[in-house]
Amino acid sequence: MVVGEKCETGIKEIDVQMNGGIPVGSTVLVAGSSGSGKTTLCMQFLMHGARKGEKSVFFTITEPLFKLLGNLEKFEFFDKRLVDNGTVTIIDLRIIFERMGLDTEDYTVEDASALLDVLKDIAKELNAKRLVIDSVTALCYRLKSDEMIRDFIFKLGTFLAAMECTTFLTSEIPPRKFKYSKNDIEEFISDGILLLGDIERGGDLIRTLQIVKMRGVNHSRTKYAMNISSRGVELAPLLKMR
Secondary structure (H helix, E strand, C coil): CCCCCEECCCCHHHHHHCCCCEECCCEEEEEECCCCCHHHHHHHHHHHHHHCCCCEEEEECCCCHHHHHHHHCCCCCCCHHHHHCCCEEEEEHHHHHHHCCCCCCCCCHHHHHHHHHHHHHHHHHHCCCEEEEECHHHHHCCCCCHHHHHHHHHHHHHHHHHCCCEEEEEEECCCCCCCCCCCCCHHHHCCEEEEEEEEEECCEEEEEEEEEEECCCCCCCCEEEEEEECCEEEEEECCCCC
16 A cells, blocks of 8 residues: 555545545544435445445445435436446345344354454455445444444454555434544544534525544545535535624
8 A cells, every 4th residue: 555545535525625535544434413414425435436446345234225225326426337247245234143143232242253254354355445334333232342342443444454445434423413423432443534414504404514533634624515416425615604
């Protein structure tokens, strides 16, 4: 890996703020409440890489595959041919849980280690350069101690960084709370945080995006207005109220 090499997200304003993109191998927490656009942003990120020939993996926990694909097909950035030819692999983690006998709510240390090995094996086998877990909140729900959560995310992120794989972890947070994760742990292990939120103006809810943290990059923490159209995530300066 070349020092300073960047991974373009495909969302212009984010890449400009990062002087070309996110440092390759970073683990980025994409935090937001329900309906904030986390899944859309993450899939747009994967598809952008796939168009450049980068193998990408999307692990879903909270949404069945048929429903996820149905929602994504309305976006222009989504190319099902990239899924069909294996450039983008979409995996329902709940199926893996069942096959491994990990369909209980409480994981032991051994259970967590076995799941970590499976995720690492899949990423290595596919030679993934971009990876998404949607959501890390649902995954960590089964890890019942702070130490287990910290150890799991750290080991996974370290392994993927060595593979030069840039990773997005979606984090479910309550609306309008100054919080980045349910457990208040994930943000300290992650290299970056993209915070998706909303503000109310004239009775309308305006989606927002803010780069809170990104190790190795000088960036502003300006809050952008975020729109989700048929083209996907689009950002524009957020006009200040007088």
